[in-house]
Amino acid sequence: MTLLVAKNVTKRFGGLVALNKIDIEMKDNAIQSIIGPNGAGKTTFFNCVTGFYTPEEGDILLGEHNITGLSPDRVTQLGISRTYQNIRLFKNMTSVENILVGMHPHLKAGLIGGIFRGPLTRKEEAEALKEARRILNFVGLKGRGDMMAKNLPYGEQRRLEIGRALASKPKLLLLDEPTAGMNPSETHEMMNFIRHLRDELGVTILLIEHQMRVVMGISELISVLDFGEKIAEGTPVEIQNNPHVIEAYLGRGAASGLVQAAA
Amino acid sequence: METNTSFSWKEFVKAGLLGGAVAVLLSLVGMVAAFSGRYIVSGVFTMGQVLFIAPILLSTYAALRRNRQLTNSNLFMAGLLSGLVGSAILALLVLIGSMVNLRAMLINASPELYGILTFGRGTGLGIVILLGLGLLIGAAAAGFLLLPDRIRHALTQAIIWVLLIGLLRDLIVTVSFRWGPLSSIVRQLFAVSGLTIIGALILFLLVGGVSYWRWGRPKRDAAESFNQQRPAARWLTIGITGLILLFLPLILGTFFSEILDNVSMYILMGLGLNIVVGFAGLLDLGYVAFFAIGAYTIGILTSPELGIATMSWWEALPFALLASFLAGFVLGLPVLKMRGDYLAIVTLGFGEIVRLLVLSDWLRPWLGGSQGIQRIAQPSIGPLVLNTQQELYYLFLIGLGLVAFIAWRLKDSRLGRSWMALREDEDVAMAMGINHVSTKLLAFATGALFSGLAGAIFAAKLTSVYPHSMNFLVSINVLSLIIIGGMGSIPGVFIGALVLIAAPDLLREFAEFRYLVYGALLVVMMLTRPEGLWPEKRRQLELHEEEPAVVPAAD
DSSP: OEEEEEEEEEEEETTEEEEEEEEEEEETTOEEEEEOSTTSSHHHHHHHHTTSSOOSEEEEEETTEEOTTOOHHHHHHHTEEEOOSSOOOOTTSBHHHHHHHHTGGGOOOOHHHHHHOOHHHHHHHHHHHHHHHHHHHHTTOTTOTTSBGGGSOHHHHHHHHHHHHHHTOOSEEEEESTTTTOOHHHHHHHHHHHHHHHHHHOOEEEEEOOOHHHHHHHOSEEEEEETTEEEEEEOHHHHHTOHHHHHHHHOHHHHHHHHHHHO | OOOBOOOOHHHHHHHHHHHHHHHHHHHHTTHHHHGGGOEEETTTEEHHHHHHHHHHHHHHHHHHHHTTTBOHHHHHHHHHHHHHHHHHHHHHHHHHHHHSOGGGTOTTOOHHHHHHHTTTSOHHHHHHHHHHHHHHHHHHHHHHHHSOHHHHHHHHHHHHHHHHHHHTHHHHHHHHTTSHHHHHHHHHHBOSSSBOHHHHHHHHHHHHHHHHHHTTSOOOOHHHHHHHSOHHHHHHHHHHHHHHHHHHHHHHHHHHHHHHHHHHHHHHHHHHHIIIIIITOOOOSOTHHHHHHHHHHHHHHHOTTTOSOOOOHHHHHHHHHHHHHHHHHHHHTTTTTOOHHHHHHHHHHHHHHHHHHHHOSTTHHHHOGGGOBOOOOOOEETTEEOOSHHHHHHHHHHHHHHHHHHHHHHHTSHHHHHHHHHHHOHHHHHHTTOOHHHHHHHHHHHHHHHHHHHHHHHHHHHSOBOGGGGOHHHHHHHHHHHHHHOTTOHHHHHHHHIIIIIHHHHSHHHHHTHHHHHHHHHHHHHHHOTTOSSOOOOOOOSOOTTSOOOOOOOO
16 A cells, blocks of 8 residues: 655745655555755655645645645644654653644644543543653653653654654654764664664654665665755665766766776 | 962952942932832831942852852952942942032932932041941951851841841731731831831841751742642642632732732733743733723723713623633734744734724724723622722632633643644644644633733723723733743742732832833843743653652753
8 A cells, every 4th residue: 555645746946946846655664765965855855745835736645635735734633743853842841741742633622621621621631641651651761751851862852752743643754864963873773763663553654864874774765866856766775776876975976986896 | 179369350340340330320210319218127227228238249249159269368358349349439429429410410319319328427428438338348248158058048038038028018017007916016026117126136037047947958849848738738728828818908908909909900911911922932012902902891881971881890791801802813813924023013013003093083982082981880799889999809819710720721731732832833833733823813812811801800990991001011011020920830920910010019119110120120030040930830740659750860
């Protein structure tokens, strides 16, 4: 089953074409990556999928829903959630509260429920709290629940952000550079954690990643963007030997040198 | 720590200059003279004197504390230097004032001020006394620093309490007159102005003794100890607090009940604005508009003057609340996409629009124009019409109880979390599935509703409304009290209102300098304690009794 289909997605900012006719497909339960040099359009693609940007052309389908142009909150309700390149937690709220906010689409209490706190609301809150603690344990933050998000160490902030994204029970999880700023052992841990996410929870995961070790280690399929164009797609091995990709990363001279050396 | 024998003279000269400059400023704006009639300890010293001594003392002390590593003798030298420089600036003011007439420009540079600064001993001797006082201040600051922590803490507490009780003499004495046996004791402690010497000594020793005794004992904050009480004890605390609140106007009497009503009204508005600004992070500078809408709706619907409707106050109340609630929505709609500064400017404009509308001749037949609306109905319960300050207090009390309850419930609800998420990061909040339109509109409307309620009671209190009561400064006052109390903190609103609204009303001299003190207080707060006097505390959600508490490592 394909979960996500992006067809012909084009996004322009004034004269700049940030994404040009991008096609990306994702299968259920897959781990896929988007790579590419800075400014290639990776995060723009994420923003299009999550509803922050509306693409000028093309369609984005999640399962049978066409989510092109839907507002971010609708997209989240339909089952996509994400993390950010520069961690964006609710800094002055506790870890548990961050996760509770993530559960927002699955809770119902409104103004009246909040004021009167009837049995239904109380039950809902109690269950949400229990679930939040469970997620906290799952991402390895047991005991940190009542700390302000801003006071957590860097690595834990990353994991809390993933926990918050998981709280909305997404079908598709978009991770924007989850290992940025991590040392090799932390990176290794994060890779295992991402695999664990997929295996335990059955979430489909799309990554933006710069560290090649991570990308090649866990992706089943890699799409390469450069200047808004998709220049290659394939398994890690295919991508590693693709001359276009080498050229995009290292420049034309280096690419021809490598090709000659290989020949 | 290594003792450092050499120290920079410059820093202490600077500290002295700073303290002296603040003292001169307080003198020239007229505060020293205004407070010189208010004794703290009768016949010994006045608040006026405190105002020009304290800046030098505090500035010297702060500088010394930064240089704790100095040897004792150097500390004393530094203190003397700083104190001397500070008092020299004041002496310079006196000297210049005696030679040149400064009053042409600085109207407060009066002979009366010089008299206060020189302790009434004339220019020559006065300056010598002033410089001597400076040395004394410096020595006191240094000596104070060298005291053991426990004694210093006790002394600080004792001094603060003597100042506070001395300043609040009028309140305490007036209240005590209503209680026969108590008043005879109180009369021993208080003079015509301020404390008697004996009263001051007793208070000083009492507070000092208690805080000396309590030093080092584990301190719990009020909320925490309240939560740890057993249910029976907790209900007792609630009951006693309730009883005190119920009888407060009887204890305080007419004059202070008016202040109480004023404070309650501002708390009511503060709780509303706290939802908009503190919870949801939407900076609203036109908050007075909703207050006006509440008050005017009551006016229009109850006053026989306009001939539109003559409802009773209670009948008009739902309309007033509905009108302000809807006004919150209406203001919310155009500003949904605005953030920060832009939002502040637009809401400020909205507040002014409402004020100008009620002032306009165009709407005079309906809103009374600059004459306002008179003969507004007052609420009645059965045959009893609530028309005194003391009776209206109960209306405020009920309103406050309701509003505080709603604010407290919402704070920890799903809606409250959504507001806070929007405040922290709007984009991400939206990505979490929060609908920013309805969530923001609810914040505006709920805040507006509370303000409308305050306006409705205000209309009943004055039985009239005028456009000039719907001043921009009301919005600023409410915003200031939230900032001083602590953004997003419900007890903070109460504290902020006590500091900003009750204090100037209790000390008549302050009223004149109200906005000067506000400004200074805001700047000082922002620099030293930006989280406010009673900062917001997040509820502990993870750790329960059944789970062992894991103490997070501090890193």
